[in-house]
Amino acid sequence: MNTRSEVRQPRSRARLFRRTSAVGAVAALAVLALAVPPALAAPPATTVVASGLDNPRGITVGADGRVYVAEAGTGEAGSGRVTVIAHGTTRTLVGGLPSAMAAEGDVTGPTNVAVSPQGKLVGLVGAGPQMLDSRFDSLLRLQPGAAKSLADVQAFVDDHPDTTDLDQPANPTDSNAYGVAWVDANHYLVADAANNTLLMVGPAGSVRRLAKFPNQVVSTAGVPDFPVPFVPAEAVPTSVTIGPDGYAYVGELKGFPFTPGTSRVWRVSLNAHDVTCDAAATGGQCSVYLDGLTAVTGLDFGPDGSLYVVSFAKHGLLAFFGAGVTDGALYRVTGGVTTELAPGELTLPGDVAVAPNGTVYLTNQSVFSGGGQVVTVAQ
DSSP, X not given: OBTBTTBOOSSSSOOOOOHHHHHHHHHHHHHHHHTXXXXXXXXXXXXXXXXXXXXXXXXXXXXXXXXXXXEOOSSSTTOEEEEEEETTEEEEEEEEEOOEEXXXXXXXXXXXXXXXXXXXXXXEEOSOOTTTOTTTTEEEEEETTEEEEEEEHHHHHHHSOOTTOOOSSOOTTOOOEEEEEEEETTEEEEEETTTTEEEEEOGGGOEEEEEEOOOEEEEOTTSTTXXXXXXXXXXXXXXXXXXXXXXXXXXXXXXXXXXXXXEEEEEEOTTOOSEEOOTTOSSSSEEEEEEEEOSEEEEEEOTTSXXXXXXXXXXXXXXXXHHOOXXXXXXXXXXXXXEEESTTOOBSOOOEEEOTTOOEEEEESTTOEEEEEEEEEOO
16 A cells, blocks of 8 residues: 555555654553563464564465565665565565655555465565656566566556546546455456556456545544544555455555544455446445445455454554554454454554465564564464
8 A cells, every 4th residue: 555655645645654653652562561460461362473574565375375475675676575484484585676765754665465276476566666666556477586567557547547536736647556366367456545446457467447446525523623524535445355255355444534434345346347336335346345444454355254354553544643553453254243353462464364274364563664574363
């Protein structure tokens, strides 16, 4: 997302990555934790399986149980990479990928990964200066030690600008490829967090738009001294996964003013063609599957059909930006019941992936250079 660095959000969109304030908040939380008598502490629900990562964003698990992680890097050119975790070891699968530091101080680079049942891997690189590295805002085919361009998302957006863009100043060709999902041997889904669309990448790098996600009028009650009570906010789709029913499920962050409780998960047909989604729809090619969420950056379905949803900032982005509140959340949705997992243990998580055996993996501290983690979450 860039948060855009994860979702690259100029003004009207999120810049999730304020590493300095986040690190300070984490340090303060650590001091408080020391004041709690060990006898009163509940057993942790999370276990760290990899640490020392650089801005770990998207994550996926192969049929063989290998875990792949997209690391946006440190902001230095070529520091982006895709890491593989297997048999208790962590190693770089593909290094030398794009990474850059945005003006706001957040890092952009590899944002996500997807793997086919046969083990073929693709990586998504988010928004960045294509004049310095043409692989920014692109989908790449990955092999050990190598990356080949499959599709240029920015080029598609240049030809298909956002007619509902709210950025000030206007930026209708803003693009930030953020979420990716495997469809079949020749097709992949891409959630563009800046263009507010779900795209289908096909053979020979072809790109078409499945769905456009609408702006939503939201409350500004959480913004001190804001002159009006309501404003339109952009969707900022950050994540996509294929559900057991064969539909695409897309999670949104929600743009400025980042009002808590306004993020949604959409259900989109893979046969959709340039549909403008309607929040009032009860079916059809695009409808709301779940709402009332906050700052969604990751989705995945478990083998039992449960949906897992990541909230990057449980109390909203303004609580993070303004007060350094770094609490994130992971929710399991089963049979219409939503349950928070590992409450109080997650710090600015990025994405979730569920292994075939039901193990839940999560990128945690996802906007820290050198401090990122992959954890498993007990249920």
